[in-house]
Amino acid sequence: MSAATTAPIVLTxxxxxxxxxxxxxxxxxxxxxxxxxxxxLNGPWQYAVTPLAAAADPCAVADPLDAPDRWDGRIVxxxxxxxxxxxxxxxxxxxxxxxxxxxxxLPRPLAPGERVLLHLGAVDQSCRVAVDGVEAGGHTGGYLxxxxxxxxxxxxxxxxxxxxxxxxxxxxxxxxxLARGKQSSRRGGIWYTPQSGIWQTVWLEILPRVAVDRLxxxxxxxxxxxxxxxxxxxxxxxxxxDVTVRAAGQVVAAAPVPVGAPTRLALDGPPxxxxxxxxxxxxxxxxxxxxxxxxxxxLRSFGVGRDAxxxxxxxxxxEPYLPVGLLDQGYWPDGGYTAPTDEALxxxxxxxxxxxFTMLRKHVKVEPLRWxxxxxxxxxxxxxxxxxxxxxxxxxxxxxxxxxxxxxxxRRHRRFGREDAAGxxxxxxxxRELVEHLRDVPSVALWVPFxxxxxxxxxxRVADLVRRLDPTRPVDHASGWHDxxxxxxxxxxxxxxxxxVPRRWRRGGDGRVLAVTEYGGYSLVEPGHTWGRKVFGYRLxxxxxxxARAVARLHDxxxxxxxxxxxxxxxxTQLSDVEDEVNGLVTYDRRVVKVPEHVMxxxxxxxxxAAAPAPAPERTP
Numbered sequence: 001m002s003a004a005t006t007a008p009i010v011l012t013x014x015x016x017x018x019x020x021x022x023x024x025x026x027x028x029x030x031x032x033x034x035x036x037x038x039x040x041l042n043g044p045w046q047y048a049v050t051p052l053a054a055a056a057d058p059c060a061v062a063d064p065l066d067a068p069d070r071w072d073g074r075i076v077x078x079x080x081x082x083x084x085x086x087x088x089x090x091x092x093x094x095x096x097x098x099x100x101x102x103x104x105x106l107p108r109p110l111a112p113g114e115r116v117l118l119h120l121g122a123v124d125q126s127c128r129v130a131v132d133g134v135e136a137g138g139h140t141g142g143y144l145x146x147x148x149x150x151x152x153x154x155x156x157x158x159x160x161x162x163x164x165x166x167x168x169x170x171x172x173x174x175x176x177x178l179a180r181g182k183q184s185s186r187r188g189g190i191w192y193t194p195q196s197g198i199w200q201t202v203w204l205e206i207l208p209r210v211a212v213d214r215l216x217x218x219x220x221x222x223x224x225x226x227x228x229x230x231x232x233x234x235x236x237x238x239x240x241x242d243v244t245v246r247a248a249g250q251v252v253a254a255a256p257v258p259v260g261a262p263t264r265l266a267l268d269g270p271p272x273x274x275x276x277x278x279x280x281x282x283x284x285x286x287x288x289x290x291x292x293x294x295x296x297x298x299l300r301s302f303g304v305g306r307d308a309x310x311x312x313x314x315x316x317x318x319e320p321y322l323p324v325g326l327l328d329q330g331y332w333p334d335g336g337y338t339a340p341t342d343e344a345l346x347x348x349x350x351x352x353x354x355x356x357f358t359m360l361r362k363h364v365k366v367e368p369l370r371w372x373x374x375x376x377x378x379x380x381x382x383x384x385x386x387x388x389x390x391x392x393x394x395x396x397x398x399x400x401x402x403x404x405x406x407x408x409x410x411r412r413h414r415r416f417g418r419e420d421a422a423g424x425x426x427x428x429x430x431x432r433e434l435v436e437h438l439r440d441v442p443s444v445a446l447w448v449p450f451x452x453x454x455x456x457x458x459x460x461r462v463a464d465l466v467r468r469l470d471p472t473r474p475v476d477h478a479s480g481w482h483d484x485x486x487x488x489x490x491x492x493x494x495x496x497x498x499x500x501v502p503r504r505w506r507r508g509g510d511g512r513v514l515a516v517t518e519y520g521g522y523s524l525v526e527p528g529h530t531w532g533r534k535v536f537g538y539r540l541x542x543x544x545x546x547x548a549r550a551v552a553r554l555h556d557x558x559x560x561x562x563x564x565x566x567x568x569x570x571x572x573t574q575l576s577d578v579e580d581e582v583n584g585l586v587t588y589d590r591r592v593v594k595v596p597e598h599v600m601x602x603x604x605x606x607x608x609x610a611a612a613p614a615p616a617p618e619r620t621p
Contacts, residue, residue: 010084011334011529011531011588011589012333012589013332013333013340013589013590015339015340015343015344015347016334016340019334021043021044022044023042023043024085024341025042025338026040026042027370029119029200029201029203031373032369032440034295035205035212035291035292035293035294037107037205037206037207038206039106039107039203039205041077041102041104042077042078042201042202042203043077044075044076045074045076045100045102046073046074046075046100046102047074047081047100047101048067048070048098049081049090049096049097050068050096050097050099051095051096051097052095052097058178059125059126059140061127061128061138061169061170062097063128063135063168064130064135064167064168065133067099067101071099071101073088075087077100077102077198078121078201078338079199079338080198080199080336080337081098081196081197082194082336083334083335083338085335091193092197094171094172094173094175094176097168097169097170098168098169098171098196100167100169100197101164101166101167104162104164105163106159106160108206109158110151113208114151114207115207115208116149116151116154116204117149117150117204118147118148118150118202118203118204119146119147119205120145120146120147120167120200121145121198121200121201121203122144122145122198122199122200122337122368123139123142123198124143124169124171124195124197124337125140125169125170125171125172125173125178125196126138126139126141126170127168127169127170129165129166129167130165130166130167131148131153131164131165131166132153132154132155132163132164133164134153136149140178141433142178142180143179143365143434144366144430144433145369159206169197171196171197173185174392177389177390177391177417177418177426178423179430180389181364181365181387182363182364183195187579188580189536189580189581190581192331192579193336195336195337199338201368207291208291210234210235210288210291211234212232212286212288213232213233214229215229215230215295216228216229216231216262217440218472219297219298219299220264220299221271221300221301221317221318222301222318223266225265226245226253226264226267226297227262227264228257228263229262230243230260231259231260232288235259235288235289238258239288240258240259242286242288243255243284243285243286244284244286245282245283246282246283247280247283252268253265253266253268259288271299273299273317274299274300275316275317276353276358276380277379278379279377281296281297281442282299283295283296284297298376298442300317300442301315301316301318301472302314302473302474303315303318303474304488304512306508307320307613309566311505311508311514311565312512312513312568313568314445314446320613322568322608323358323570324357324358325357325360325361325381325383325569326359326572326574327361327571327573327574327575328360328363328574329365329574329578330348330365330367331576331578331588332344333588333589337365342370345367345368346374346378349374349375349380351586351597352575354597354601356602356603356604357380357572357604359382359445359571360575362382362383362384363385363451364388364454365387369441372438372441375443376443380443381445382441383446384434384438384444384447385448386427386431386449388450388454389426389427389455390416390423390427390454390457391418391419391420391423393417394415394417397416397453397482398452398453402481402495407482407484408453410453410457413457416453416457417455418455418456427457428465431466435447436469439469445473445474446474446475447474447475448479448517449463449466449475449476450462451479451480452481453482456482459477460485462477463487474487474489475488475489476517477489477491479491479518480492480518487512488513489512489513489515489569490509490515492516493516493519494518494519495519496538499558500558501562501565501566505565506565508566509566513569514568515569515570516567517571518571518573519554519570519571519573520538520551520554521538521539521573522538522547522550522554523537523538523539523540523582523583524543524544524582525540526582529577529589530577530582530587531588532579535580535581535582536580536583537582538573544594544596547594547595548594555606556606559607564610568611
């Protein structure tokens, strides 16, 4: 990677000019555990890039106490330095350290016994953090948040006065086995410009010594109950938290809950199930000593069963449900991995809803928690991919199957770029963290550990691992190809051949759900709305009219008949253009919708109609 600017042409989105460089993305970043006494550290930081001595360990990072004496300029956090909104516009090489520094003050002085937590939403890929000249901790894994208790590091006992935080970052991108998603040091086609450093909100919060450190809310729709677990590391064995659940402002449950003990609360009145058609959320309040937090929960269930015709189907709230989905990669021309504003995050979900989609497959990326909150409240199911890593991918393994090839045994690690045991262990550790991080999100409906053999290994065993971690959701163990006969889905990617339901699956298959988890990818270049000179797509059309006709023809001739014969889920490629890819339903800058919303909605309505049970024949007297 060179230290050159990134995109050859800078595209703006409708929200670019709304970004306040002094306080970007100011919204509270953790909607399911909200408390007062916090402050955002987003905004201008100093930055520098310095050489890094060779290190065999790809997770090795410079000592944050060895920050440079001279700084290169200002960067707007939380935008990666590769992006226009960061104000920097350069890439980070694997043999460099990216440094951040800023001064801050707490929202108020600390009372005796209070703590200060420093939260970093995501830092790609490894980092170490110091506060007031004391190293506070570090993290590896560029997609998941982490928190550091920095109370002891603050110079003043009550936290008063000005403080300084320094972050040292290393990002080796695809030169090692660390998780990288679709970032590539040789970007082009379906592989994109690397992002490095801080790309989600950095924030501080003040909380009492005894506080709600974690809140688990597990719904039981059939029983009309919610299982509540309050975790508080510093509470004594007899501590209880007062939990209140409200529905549209009315109290439906209130009880003391022993800290650390899962406790079921019965909700008064008939339960109101959550669904894309009625995304109803129950409000939750928890009081523990001096700590007060708010949250929410939804009553819903996911599973696998059979419809009246005997086809395996995904279940929502105990009934067969056809998820009509879009592939969603979550890239932005102005912010890279980071949406320019919170409204921009929500707008993508609203557009998908307006087009009649009920599911977004979040593709090899983990979004900020606010994106999942928008899916919760707007009514959008989420299929969550894990983020791929591993060594160099072999084209015959990851690309040839798109034209048709037999599945390979993914226990042969070398051919899948997974010969390094440390990389496999790191992937499983981050997979566990991912499930734990998102398990309480109501809209997350399914886990996808592997996609198209990118760093795939032992996927049958990994699917069992995910199922043990979270038995409440189905698992698509290997999206695309190299199916190992595991998980809950037989997952197909179809681009260059007709979508057909195999005869075996018309008779019920092997009991797993048949899903086309990527298809379409029909492309249109909108002049003035492309990212660069090169474009990539599977089938290129010349106008919005011909594109809309082709998309309708694809669905009416192939997808609708397949749904009638047992196809149980669909994921069209894709929501938006991304860099060279011009196969989105909306341009990369989110300014031109290529297929009219009402046309796409009518197409998707026909899919749902095909999945509906046939009416019983009328009886003649």
